[in-house]
Amino acid sequence: MKNLNKNKYQALIGGHAAAEAMRQINPEVVAAYPITPQTPIIEKFAEFAADKKVDTEFICAESEHSALSATVGASAAGVRAMTATSSQGLALMNEILSVASGLRLPIVMPMVNRALSAPINIHCDHSDSMSARDLGWIQIFCETAQEVYEYTFFALKLAEKVLLPAMVMQDGFSTSHNVEPVKIYPDKIIKKFIGQYKPKYSLLDIKKPITVGPLVLPDYYFEIKYQEIEAMEEARKVYLETGKELKKITGNNYPYFEKYKLDDAEAAIVVSSSSAGTAKAVIDKLRKEGKKVGLLKPILFRPFPQKEIRESLKNLKIIAVLDRSVSFGGEAPLFSEIKNSLYPLDKKPLLQSYVFGLGGRDLFEQEVEEVFEELLKNKTGQVKYIGLRK
Amino acid sequence: MLKSSSQIPLGGNIIKPGNSSEYKTGNWKTFSPVWDKDKCAQCLICPVNCPENCIPVKEGKRLETNFDFCKGCGICSQVCPFGAIHMKKCQTS
Numbered sequence: 001m002k003n004l005n006k007n008k009y010q011a012l013i014g015g016h017a018a019a020e021a022m023r024q025i026n027p028e029v030v031a032a033y034p035i036t037p038q039t040p041i042i043e044k045f046a047e048f049a050a051d052k053k054v055d056t057e058f059i060c061a062e063s064e065h066s067a068l069s070a071t072v073g074a075s076a077a078g079v080r081a082m083t084a085t086s087s088q089g090l091a092l093m094n095e096i097l098s099v100a101s102g103l104r105l106p107i108v109m110p111m112v113n114r115a116l117s118a119p120i121n122i123h124c125d126h127s128d129s130m131s132a133r134d135l136g137w138i139q140i141f142c143e144t145a146q147e148v149y150e151y152t153f154f155a156l157k158l159a160e161k162v163l164l165p166a167m168v169m170q171d172g173f174s175t176s177h178n179v180e181p182v183k184i185y186p187d188k189i190i191k192k193f194i195g196q197y198k199p200k201y202s203l204l205d206i207k208k209p210i211t212v213g214p215l216v217l218p219d220y221y222f223e224i225k226y227q228e229i230e231a232m233e234e235a236r237k238v239y240l241e242t243g244k245e246l247k248k249i250t251g252n253n254y255p256y257f258e259k260y261k262l263d264d265a266e267a268a269i270v271v272s273s274s275s276a277g278t279a280k281a282v283i284d285k286l287r288k289e290g291k292k293v294g295l296l297k298p299i300l301f302r303p304f305p306q307k308e309i310r311e312s313l314k315n316l317k318i319i320a321v322l323d324r325s326v327s328f329g330g331e332a333p334l335f336s337e338i339k340n341s342l343y344p345l346d347k348k349p350l351l352q353s354y355v356f357g358l359g360g361r362d363l364f365e366q367e368v369e370e371v372f373e374e375l376l377k378n379k380t381g382q383v384k385y386i387g388l389r390k
Numbered sequence: 391m392l393k394s395s396s397q398i399p400l401g402g403n404i405i406k407p408g409n410s411s412e413y414k415t416g417n418w419k420t421f422s423p424v425w426d427k428d429k430c431a432q433c434l435i436c437p438v439n440c441p442e443n444c445i446p447v448k449e450g451k452r453l454e455t456n457f458d459f460c461k462g463c464g465i466c467s468q469v470c471p472f473g474a475i476h477m478k479k480c481q482t483s
């Protein structure tokens with residue numbers, strides 16, 4: 001770590017990086033209920049609210065169902081409204097998740113990934129956000145606290161353009177509770193980037209009364225869902241445009257996915273979030289030994305960039321997809337997306353599915369190295385479970 | 391004419407107040423009331439019992455049912471003391 005400008009960098013845990021972005025967004029309403037490991041986000045933001053560093057109406061809800069309901073109400077009223085959650089909290093919100101997307105409310109929700117009960121566990125895996133992948137929310141997976149910070153206001157801009165809610169994921173504890181240097185951009189610049197929020201409809205605009213959430217029967221429901229399908233498609237384009245705009249401020253790229261030493265690789269791992277960092281360290285080591293290995297780290301999971309992923313993976317001999325969640329009785333979610341993406345190719349790379357890290361089980365460099373060793377033998381088979389005692 | 395996806399407000403919002411009369415519910419019915427004017431004594435029991443308020447009354451007399459909103463519940467037929475309304479199965483289109 002060299003020459004970090006102290007004025008620009010703050011030592012932040014991932015949770016506080018999300019809270020810092022929320023402070024700069026300064027939403028009119030935040031309604032939340034604390035749940036480990038999302039707590040640092042909400043504690044920090046509550047502090048900002050108490051210290052009057054934000055103008056936010058901070059609502060301590062009695063459950064996550066209420067927290068998201070209040071956020072939906074505020075958003076429908078025409079203001080920026082946010083919440084944050086993890087695991088069981090997201091599960092309790094489930095009913096309202098599709099209400100937020102169905103009503104086309106651009107709510108941004110930082111999400112700290114944590115395993116679902118039972119058995120109860122507070123550590124990271126992705127089963128919580130994967131269970132919400134089909135509910136019309138944009139889903140962005142972050143590796144570092146820096147990504148968490150930047151993608152939070154990035155997601156706000158994207159959400160408000162396409163009128164879909166967005167969740168921005170970080171790994172429980174690995175990211176949410178570990179300190180990293182985070183480059184913070186001046187408030188003024190971020191406020192200018194996100195701009196003024198002009199809601200398309202507002203429940204509280206008494207000059208233009210509207211009804212939000214009426215009954216829609218078979219004659220129109222399908223058409224309204226198709227609007228949502230189209231909005232998700234539109235989000236692909238707007239994601240890249242938003243990235244170009246933000247790059248002017250940060251100098252960073254905002255691709256659908258990160259490629260790490262992938263272009264000339266023969267064997268690659270696909271893994272998202274903090275585990276991608278572990279994979280990069282192993283790739284550096286194996287590259288020094290002359291092994292042609294690389295990584296594809298998905299960032300945007302919904303909408304899923306099938307075409308672009310296909311282009312990036314088509315020349316590989318063999319790929320391992322590492323999922324931090326399972327689909328009981330089916331293929332793991334990320335594996336299934338990657339496999340589908342490759343389907344149109346005449347000459348498909350070999351694919352191997354791995355499941356790892358459930359309930360916060362660590363993924364060690366040694367284990368990633370073993371995955372690459374297996375891959376370099378060019379053999380695939382049944383799903384493998386990293387570090388599991390069968 | 392039903393509108394297409396791009397012609398309707400986002401998320402099913404209703405952006406014009408007081409427009410429920412544009413939402414015709416008459417096609418929900420399986421049975422349709424047939425009113426026999428000759429048997430009708432104009433007692434006006436049916437209009438006050440119709441839950442859809444779709445039997446118009448003008449100058450103390452009931453008129454033909456408004457089929458755009460009649461849901462075919464059959465209440466009018468049940469309450470008519472003169473047997474002036476019978477329910478007929480709708481043609482399926």
Ligand code: SF4
Pocket residue numbers: 422423439440441442443444445455459460461462463464465466467
């Ligand atoms: S069938 Fe029901 S809705 Fe139709 S006119 Fe009679 S009472 Fe009214």
Ligand code: SF4
Pocket residue numbers: 425429430431432433434435436437452469470471472473474475
């Ligand atoms: S209840 Fe029967 S008799 Fe009375 S107004 Fe209606 S149709 Fe006529």
